[in-house]
Amino acid sequence: DLLSYMNIALLNLRKYNKFARLNNTPFEKERRTMSKTNIKCPRCNSDKLYKFGMNKQAKQKYQCKQCKRQFAIGDGDGRPKLNNPKCPRCGKGTYLHHAYKHYNRYKCNNKKCNHIIVKHHTTNIDTASSELVSGSLSMKGMRFPLHVILTAFTTILFK
Structure with missing residues (x-):
């Protein structure tokens, strides 16, 4: 009985070693050695990372082993911070729905609220056509x- 148990344990050990050898791909090796790079997690500053595929801009993504945060190097860089107003109803953010010549329409990000905010441009109003025509005040x-x-x-009046 003890001999059969030892044979089963030895057989399982061989299967496990075979499985471990199959998983010893370059990708797996790279997962183990990510801590040697200078890349750190932006949330917890850990250097224990996995390579986690590519993002839409074809940049390498990483995942932190500790906090599970996914990020790519240079995420958020080079893009200006949007200065969209907050929704007055629910307090969530808004996005630019349409930009017209004299005003912008912002829509709430909350699907249940869906409120629209209109912000007028004060600098884009051209001179009146009546000023361009001399002699006529109609x-x-x-x-x-x-x-x-x-x-x-x-x-202009209520600034």
Whole structure:
């Protein structure tokens, strides 16, 4: 009985060693030696990392063994921080839905809220067409709709 147990244990040990040899690929070796590089986790500053595929910009991604954070070197660099307003209803962030000549429309990131915020540009309002025409003061040929003119007046008067 003890002999059969030893044979089974020896057989399992051989299977395990065969399995371990099969998994000794260059990728597995690289996983074990990632701590020798200068790359550290941005969250916990650990140097125990896995290579974790590539991101959409074809940069190498890593995963921290301790906190499981996934990151790529240079993530977030070179992109300006967006200065979008917060949603007044739910307080979540917004994204630029559409940029028009005289105003921008921002939409809430929360799918349940879906609130729209309109921010007017004060600097992009051109000179009135009535000023360009000399001698005529009629308002018939105005270039802008009435709401744009009123918005310009209110921003100038109530600064």
